[in-house]
Amino acid sequence: MDSYDVVIVGAGFAGLTAARELSLRGRSVAVLEARDRIGGRTWTDERLGRRLEMGGTWVHWLQPHTWSEITRYEQHIEPSPSSTTVLWIADGRAHRGSPEEFDALIERSMDRLAADSRTWFERPYEPLRRPDLDQIDHQSVTDYFDRLELTAAEREVNIGVWAEHFNGPAVVSGLSQAMRWCAAASGNWRLLHEATSGYRLTAGTASLAAAMAADSNADIRLSTVVTGIARTDSGTTVTTANGTRLAAKRVICTLPLNVLDSIDFQPALPAAKQAASAERTASQGLKTWIRVRGEVPAFTGYAPDDHDLTFVRPEYTVDGDTILVAFGTRAHDLDPTDKAGVARALRAWRDDLEVVDVTGHNWMADEFSRETWPMQRPGQLTKYLAALQQPHGPIHFAGSDIANGWAGFIDGAVESGLRAAGQVNAALRVS
Ligand SMILES: Cc1cc2nc3c(=O)[nH]c(=O)nc-3n(C[C@H](O)[C@H](O)[C@H](O)COP(=O)(O)OP(=O)(O)OC[C@H]3O[C@@H](n4cnc5c(N)ncnc54)[C@H](O)[C@@H]3O)c2cc1C
Known part of the structure; x- marks a missing residue:
């Protein structure tokens, strides 16, 4: 059985941060990632004729942990287009006005x-x-x-x-x-x-994730689904879907809250952690990219949450066409790749746009996330946050879902990864 100081479950920004911090301190680290790529809920992919972000996108200097990574890896940002026209739906019809x-x-x-x-x-x-x-x-x-x-x-x-x-x-x-x-x-x-x-990474979130991974000496294993984490006399044993077992003194689990219950923890997680995962987060929506014919001047659209799309805005032009980004609140009603459904929802604001194609990733249907960006329901802050941040013996937790500051953002993922790495490093030093 391979043996490490630390096994980290998940190669999103929380996992990559913790892996870098610990491996650069001389700890032996393995990162086990279920997908065939790093980045988790950020995913820069070629779609609709250009590079697009399927998940996390916008960053800002107001987000201290993200910004420090941007500085460290000399990443650059660019502004999203700002619009002089806003379309909003109220009283059942579209209104047009200035910002x-x-x-x-x-x-x-x-x-x-x-x-x-x-x-x-x-x-x-x-x-x-x-x-x-x-x-x-x-x-x-x-x-x-x-x-x-x-x-x-x-x-x-x-x-x-x-x-x-x-x-x-x-x-x-x-x-x-x-x-x-x-x-x-x-x-x-x-x-x-x-x-x-307001601002996105010029080279994409994948560029930042790749820079962080390259800066770490961790053994990053892709397409490796963790199914079990058990406490042992000397630390932990981590089991994967293909039957591989790894020994580790400590584990950092960075799973999104909504899939925390997909792993068999031995001993079982405390009741509060289980309840938080079973209750699910508030986010249940979609992000879709829409290529429409011709160049469309910048505008922003807002709609109430009984509409299939609640926000839309042009982001790019490509070969004379415009690519819009849009969000909706119910992925089970509208899949981000459903061209007819997305075109229908877009008509609430504008019926003059010809939809050429749409794309996106259904994070709600994705077995390794089952949520988009983590947002709390009423009561979840006081009921669960402290309990979710607590280690479970030698198993520590990180992830944007349980961050203190910009929870729900890349910043929260980095913040929590730093914290978990600090806890684990201190524990290893003592032991
Ligand atoms: C559509 C969308 C738009 C967003 N927009 C923004 C934005 O504009 N700005 C911003 O800052 N943030 C945004 N976010 C949020 C941001 O992307 C996330 O908060 C952040 O990336 C989460 O990082 P994480 O490491 O905590 O979790 P994740 O990125 O989810 O990482 C967890 C990792 O664990 C892996 N995993 C799951 N189960 C297993 C298993 N059993 N075994 C092994 N690995 C497993 C997953 O594959 C994943 O890679 C957005 C997210 C989405 C989905």
């Missing part, structure tokens, strides 16, 4: 939410700092907006904006998570919008 006119519809509620976020999450990297968090944590984003006495149009637009942020229906979207995002942007929601969709 300022659109912002006027969300300003009142967003200012309030951003201010409240500073009260509840004054230090965003200590999300559980306030002992009375349960006062807000049981509420959804919808509950919050319902109390603000918004006009019908304001309510619909706000719901659409947050449904896009959550990649899921607003009614299951935890208010505390929305506040944590605002707090991470220092209570400035305009900056939050810039940080979450």
